Amino acid sequence: MITIENLHFAYSRKKSLFKDLNLELHPGKIYGLLGKNGTGKSSLLKLIIGVLFPKKGSITIEKFQSSQRHPDLLSDVFFLSEDYELPAISIKSFVKANAPLYKKFDENMFYEFIDLFEVAKDSNLQKLSFGQKKKVLISFGLATNARYLLFDEPTNGLDIPSKSQFRKVLLKGFREDQIMVISTHQIRDLNQLIESVIIIENGQIIFKKDVFELEEKLVFTKSLSETPENNTIYTESVAGGYIHVGPNESGVASEVELEVLFNAVVKDKNSFTETLQS
Amino acid sequence: MSFSLARFFSLVKRDFIIYKKPVIYLAIGFILIMGFLSWIGYASQNITDFKFWFTWFLMALMGGGLLLTSVAFWEFKSPAGRIQYLSLPASNLEKFATRHIYTLIVYPFLILSLFTVLYMILSSFYPNISIGSEDRFMIKMFMKTYVLAHSVVIICGIYFNKYVAPKTMITGWAIFFISLLIGLFLVRIIFHDMFSGFFQKKMDIDVTMDAEFQEWLEIGIQDKLNAILLNVLPIFFWVVAYFKMKEKEV
Numbered sequence: 001m002i003t004i005e006n007l008h009f010a011y012s013r014k015k016s017l018f019k020d021l022n023l024e025l026h027p028g029k030i031y032g033l034l035g036k037n038g039t040g041k042s043s044l045l046k047l048i049i050g051v052l053f054p055k056k057g058s059i060t061i062e063k064f065q066s067s068q069r070h071p072d073l074l075s076d077v078f079f080l081s082e083d084y085e086l087p088a089i090s091i092k093s094f095v096k097a098n099a100p101l102y103k104k105f106d107e108n109m110f111y112e113f114i115d116l117f118e119v120a121k122d123s124n125l126q127k128l129s130f131g132q133k134k135k136v137l138i139s140f141g142l143a144t145n146a147r148y149l150l151f152d153e154p155t156n157g158l159d160i161p162s163k164s165q166f167r168k169v170l171l172k173g174f175r176e177d178q179i180m181v182i183s184t185h186q187i188r189d190l191n192q193l194i195e196s197v198i199i200i201e202n203g204q205i206i207f208k209k210d211v212f213e214l215e216e217k218l219v220f221t222k223s224l225s226e227t228p229e230n231n232t233i234y235t236e237s238v239a240g241g242y243i244h245v246g247p248n249e250s251g252v253a254s255e256v257e258l259e260v261l262f263n264a265v266v267k268d269k270n271s272f273t274e275t276l277q278s
Numbered sequence: 279m280s281f282s283l284a285r286f287f288s289l290v291k292r293d294f295i296i297y298k299k300p301v302i303y304l305a306i307g308f309i310l311i312m313g314f315l316s317w318i319g320y321a322s323q324n325i326t327d328f329k330f331w332f333t334w335f336l337m338a339l340m341g342g343g344l345l346l347t348s349v350a351f352w353e354f355k356s357p358a359g360r361i362q363y364l365s366l367p368a369s370n371l372e373k374f375a376t377r378h379i380y381t382l383i384v385y386p387f388l389i390l391s392l393f394t395v396l397y398m399i400l401s402s403f404y405p406n407i408s409i410g411s412e413d414r415f416m417i418k419m420f421m422k423t424y425v426l427a428h429s430v431v432i433i434c435g436i437y438f439n440k441y442v443a444p445k446t447m448i449t450g451w452a453i454f455f456i457s458l459l460i461g462l463f464l465v466r467i468i469f470h471d472m473f474s475g476f477f478q479k480k481m482d483i484d485v486t487m488d489a490e491f492q493e494w495l496e497i498g499i500q501d502k503l504n505a506i507l508l509n510v511l512p513i514f515f516w517v518v519a520y521f522k523m524k525e526k527e528v
Contacts, residue, residue: 051364069524075367083358086298097295100288101367142321215434 001026001062002048002148002179008056009040009047017043018203021057027147028176029210032194033183034262039200041183042082045150048181049079061148075103077148078141082156086133088126091119094136104145113139113169117162130157138166142173149180153188156168163189187258194258201267209276215253217276220245220260233271234264248273280369289376308338312396317385326404328413332394335417338389339424346385347431348442350377355440360528374523378516383430386421422508429515457498488514 002025008094010016017040025031035041046052047059050066059066064073080092089097091114099105114121117135125133141149156161170193174180184190197214199207221229222240234245243260265272294301315334319325355360366373400491401407434446466473487495 018281044363046528049361049365051361053525053527069364069370071282071367071369071372073364075499077365079361079365081361083356084362085353085356085358087320089296089297093295096291098366100291103367 002050003060004057006057007047007054007059009043009052009054011043016055016203023198023205023208025179025181027179030170030174030180030182030193030195031198032187032190032258033181033198033200034187034258035183035200036266037185040203041200042152044200045079045152045181045183046081048148048150049077050074061100069171075101075144076125076146077150078102078146079150080134080137080141080152080154082153084137085131086125086128086136090124091121091136094200095140096126098140100148102144106143106145109145109173110143113142113173116169116172117165117173120232122169126196126231128152131159131162134158135165138169142169145175147178149174149178153184153186154182155186158189167193187262192259193255195263197258199262201266201269206269207272211256212257213276214261215248216251217248218245218256218261219248219250219254220257221254233275234260234267236260236263279371280420281371281375282369285368286372289366289372292375293380294368309390312392313383316396316400325400326407328407328409331396332413332416335389335393336420339386339420340394340427343381343385343389343424344427344431345426345443347381348435350381350432350435354436354526357528360439360526364526364528370524370526371520374520378432378519381432382425386424388501390421425512426515429512429519433515433519433522436519436526442483 002023004021004023007021007023008016009020009021021044022114033041033044043052047054048066050059050069053067060074061077064070066073084095087097095107095110099107099110111121114136117132119128119132119135119139119140123132125136128136134154138151138154141151155166158166167190170180182190184196187194194211196210197207198205221222221244222238222241223229223244226235226237226242227237228244229246231249232244232246236243236245243257245260245264248254253270316325319327319330322330324330336390351363354361395407397407430450431442431446433450435442438445466476472485
């Protein structure tokens with residue numbers, strides 16, 4: 001479990017990024033970390049892996065403080081940052097260089113994912129495109145069998161077929177004892193993957209709900225009419241019509257449109273909280 | 279603080295795989311430079327002159343070694359590199375120790391070996407080449423000076439992310455001038471009755487040291503100061519460097 005307690009963090013003395021932030025992440029879930037630009041999604045992930053230190057408060061992963069960067073913890077954490085640098089060596093050499101540091105690394109699993117992503121095994125990393133490099137890192141991350149997988153904008157740079165491959169690979173590689181946190185702006189790419197939604201705004205977690213609960217309590221209706229139906233709490237125009245969000249009175253679960261949900265929560269968090277509590 | 283030999287060797291292996299090519303190019307470059315130097319020495323008839331080789335030894339040890347130390351944490355030059363290196367599953371001590379050993383032990387050892395081999399080759403051709411006890415003492419002193427300088431540069435290598443060598447030089451000069459100024463002011467304050475102007479010595483005061491005092495200062499204090507400077511200070515700086523590594527953020 002990842003526990004964040006009373007987290008304060010700032011890059012400068014004048015403006016703090018997180019104030020008294022609290023969050024608990026449990027195994028067996030894929031969390032979607034959503035927020036506008038500059039709200040601190042990437043910083044939160046960096047704080048969790050211990051490459052940034054909290055000014056106050058604590059981040060505990062199992063028995064370790066993340067800022068200690070204890071090797072036993074680091075071998076159980078894999079972070080894919082938005083930007084990365086890969087050496088000018090072959091994929092095989094990359095595995096040979098890095099795999100011994102991860103106790104549970106599974107080489108067969110790595111090459112299985114590489115095959116799924118359709119990346120040539122004997123390629124030199126420097127000659128791969130941005131998206132292909134990302135595929136190598138995602139495959140490596142999953143093959144480490146780390147229990148904490150943190151991905152920052154993983155679908156950036158991936159072409160359309162690769163996004164679908166990414167979802168397949170992620171679902172194939174994910175286990176019930178793992179926690180996966182995906183920070184993204186491209187919610188549509190991950191709509192069917194995310195199991196719990198976390199929204200950050202103004203240095204706070206303003207929303208944290210399981211998609212399962214949202215499906216039960218909210219209904220996302222597509223309509224040609226802009227006029228809201230009864231009890232509609234949010235309406236958004238989309239290509240070819242409108243999406244209305246309201247309380248689910250029929251009891252039949254409806255698919256959650258994460259992008260609409262995000263816009264709705266950011267616009268009026270209180271209406272959502274009331275609807276979800278009722 | 280944890281240390282595992284298995285992880286340490288995994289880091290060494292990782293570095294070797296990733297930086298194999300640059301290391302090979304560097305080694306070839308060094309051998310070519312040595313060949314070129316031999317040719318210069320031969321052409322200028324300095325080939326049997328110890329001072330000629332000693333100057334190049336110093337250049338290789340101090341210049342090359344400290345430059346290498348300044349880029350020992352090459353990954354720190356970009357935020358992505360820092361994230362990847364700091365989040366590698368090894369302790370801060372293991373990460374620090376690997377780069378420390380390359381620059382403090384492996385590199386000077388290679389340089390010393392290279393010059394020893396060169397000396398052996400040259401002495402077989404020119405039997406009049408010899409290294410005297412004073413030369414050996416100088417080599418030993420400069421090796422110790424390298425250890426001290428290395429301990430300072432490695433702190434800067436961890437602290438600064440980019441342009442470590444120029445930033446280290448600027449910081450070094452700044453610290454030197456500030457220390458000099460502080461020293462001068464302290465002398466001015468403590469021995470105020472010896473000055474007439476701000477730094478103008480009173481002409482009627484004899485500042486010649488008592489011979490006994492001078493001997494105590496030169497033999498007693500200077501040796502102790504040297505021992506502290508060359509043996510204790512590097513250890514203190516390495517501890518500081520380790521803590522800098524521990525505190526390193528993206």
